[in-house]
Amino acid sequence: MVQVHLDLSEPQQHLVSVQIQLAPRLARMRLALPGWTPGSYLMRDYVRQLEGLVVEQSGQVLELQRLGPSAWGVVCDPCGCLLTIRYRVLATELTVRTCHLDHEHGFLALAAVVLELAGERWSRHQLSCTLPQGWQAFVPLPSSNGVWQARDLDHLLDSPLEAGPHQPHDFAVHGVPHQLVCWAGTPGEERWLLKRQPKLLEDLRRVCESCCRLMGVASPAAHRYLVILHLVDEGYGGLEHDDSTVLVYGRRNFEKPNGYRRFLQLVAHEYLHQWNVRRLRPAELTPIDYHRPPVVPSLWFAEGVTSYLDQFLPLSAGLSDPADLLTDLAEDLSRYRLTPGRGVQSLRESSQEAWVKLYKADAYAADAQVSYYLKGAVVALCLDLQLRRNGGSLMQVLRQLWLSHGRWGRGYSEADLVQAFSTHSPDLATQLPRWLRELDDPDLDGYLSSVGLFLDAEMASTPWAGLTTRQEAGGLMAARVVRGAPAEQAGVMVGDELVALDGQRLKSPDDLQRALRSHQCQTLLIARRSQLRSLELHPQAPHVERYLLKRVANATDEQMAAQHRWLLQQPAQVG
Incomplete structure (x- = not known):
């Protein structure tokens, strides 16, 4: 001992x-x-x-x-x-x-x-x-x-x-004892959350039970479970463990219209990890090597599938509605479509390079990489809708992998995943490896159409320079410069102070947007390392600002029925 x-x-x-x-x-x-x-x-x-x-x-x-x-x-x-x-x-x-x-x-x-x-x-x-x-x-x-x-x-x-000096809060999930411990800065401050959300413990129980239903099990995998919540001013994240999770969430997030729903999704995400990635884990993590970084090509499944499903779990628990889910899904799909790095890094590479890229992202990262959380969730959506065309579902495959690998502590390989998916949809034997290794996207538009939805591009109202700024005490700074964009071609670098555009002083991001004029060469005055420089900026016509997820006009009864079953994660029907 x-x-x-x-x-x-x-x-x-x-x-x-x-x-x-x-x-x-x-x-x-x-x-x-x-x-x-x-x-x-x-x-x-x-x-x-x-x-x-x-x-x-x-x-x-x-x-x-x-x-x-x-x-x-x-x-x-x-x-x-x-x-x-x-x-x-x-x-x-x-x-x-x-x-x-x-x-x-x-x-x-x-x-x-x-x-x-x-x-x-x-x-x-x-x-x-x-x-x-x-x-x-x-x-x-x-x-x-x-x-x-x-x-x-x-x-x-x-x-x-x-x-x-914390006061724990107990609840049970199918008879399994759970405990919530909240630290909010000063003793008793967690009462702020309980006062704001008086049904918090009941809602946590319902979300946890929805995870059990998703996995097709009668009770949690853990014999006891601890939820540690750090309630801070601003923040978002979590880390999964076999029998616990640690969450960090900002008070200010609860003040947003979707703040409580996002909190429940975070809880659902980490709780679902109790199965997917903790017990149902990649072979490369069986056992753990604490001293060397193992290359894990299937992190997209561990995190992307969980990120996709966590949006359905509050809905399954009766704590959100289909419109909420479509809104949240639209934000993810929009963010993905507007990430240029998806044309540079494949999903498999994103998983393999997690150790050196995702957790070390800088201001230029979005141009060269894509998150395996984000693209993994998009591929999970396409897998789910592809499987549903053949009478299956992503949930069904996840349950199958749990029974064949997870419950026995048997690590899975990428080949095991492809086999599991192709058993229910033979086309995936060739499609899924291609989605993982190549840069081309799955037919996202086609899959959305099968459930009566489409992505509608919303254009920005101002010319595009490919430049994101942040306001600091010293002035307006370049926070991101998109690869190949007008700002990069003009010579702007991250960290430059933007002083003036065509003689107009720039003090805020709004000042820059008001001063931009499309298809006209403009003189941008910057300060770099205490030296003033004059650059020629050629803005382009407005680009897509975001994508909205909308219902197809005149959708067929078949499309609407498929959408209903998908949103509620009900078994698919064929024929």
């Missing part, structure tokens, strides 16, 4: 003191801190926050040999006393995949905290904590007398820890 103790008793220092004890079984032991946490495909080099590493045995401090940036070797006595490992972790980064500790709360992604010890990965791990007075810790592990039990290291690292 490996015993891990975390001391959070001095939160003002933002330091977590870690002690690990074990009876060593090897004379030479390797210690290594993970470089990433599953679900967030970026090497985060957590070792940056580790300090003061010391290893002791029998009262002696043992010499450490650095084996790599995040790995050490130590010689010890496997027949001697317990080995004690001590170090500290700086916790100052508030995201769902890092660590944050202050006088209000503590959140720990344990992959950033607990060392992997050679020969002990599959040993039982115990976790205990020392907390400030009045705090309690919430961990999705079985516990007894304040000690949590993990069956192995993977089980421990997959268990986020939230601590503070």
Whole structure:
């Protein structure tokens, strides 16, 4: 057994003191801190926050040999006393995949905290904590007398820890205990959300039950489930775990007309991951390698399919209506159509290059890459509608993969996915690989037409320069310059200050739009590295600003019936 103790008793220092004890079984032991946490495909080099590493045995401090940036070797006595490992972790980064500790709360992604010890990965791990007075810790592990039990290291690292003077809120999903723990900055502040949404717990239960219905199961995959919510001023995101999820959501989002619906979609997305990607996972993630980035060509299925289905789950729960779903779907399809990078990076490449592109996107990224979340969702839509032409559905394939792979912990390959889809629609045996490797889009317009819908282009009201700006204290700055657009051809770069256009001072994005004139050469004055430069800008006619999803005029009864079954995710009918 490996015993891990975390001391959070001095939160003002933002330091977590870690002690690990074990009876060593090897004379030479390797210690290594993970470089990433599953679900967030970026090497985060957590070792940056580790300090003061010391290893002791029998009262002696043992010499450490650095084996790599995040790995050490130590010689010890496997027949001697317990080995004690001590170090500290700086916790100052508030995201769902890092660590944050202050006088209000503590959140720990344990992959950033607990060392992997050679020969002990599959040993039982115990976790205990020392907390400030009045705090309690919430961990999705079985516990007894304040000690949590993990069956192995993977089980421990997959268990986020939230601590503070929080008031938990319990609910059940098909008899399985669930708990919501909310941190909102100050004690009791989560009551703001419960007051604003008095049926929150009931709505969460309904969304979770809709996930179970989608998967065709009688109860959740987890035996208990923890929802950790960080309610901040602004933010959006989540990270899935086997038996829990960590969400971050902005208060201001709740003030928007679609804010609560988007929150429920976020919950649905992460909860559905309990099956898709956590237990039904790509073979490349079975088992996890915490120290090297595995190339996973099927991340589009793990994230794109989940992103597509999360919009249907509040509708299935009775918490939104079909018009809401079409509005949300239209936003995604519009964003996809207006992403030039889809003509540069294939869906398979997007999945394979997640480690070096998606999580490291900069101002030029949209021209060279496309998100496997976004394009994956578009392909999932086309797969669903293609399958429905043959009497099947995406939901049916997902259930089949769960029964054949997920419930047994058997990792799937891309070939397994193609086989599963082509079993229900033989054309997909050739179509799906082509959609994954090539840049051409599936016949999105044709698939939408089959359910009585079409995308209608809405043109901008002003000339197009291919330039996005942001207003700063120093002036109006170029935030994005579209590849091949008039602004790029004129010589504008991201970070330039836009000073004037044809002698008109530019102070806001509206000033730029008012000054643009189509088909006329205009003089753009910029400041770059404290030097003024005059550029010739040739705006083009207005381009598509967004796409709207509309119903086909005079749609047939067959189209409308197919649309109704699709929106409600009901079985398709053929013939």
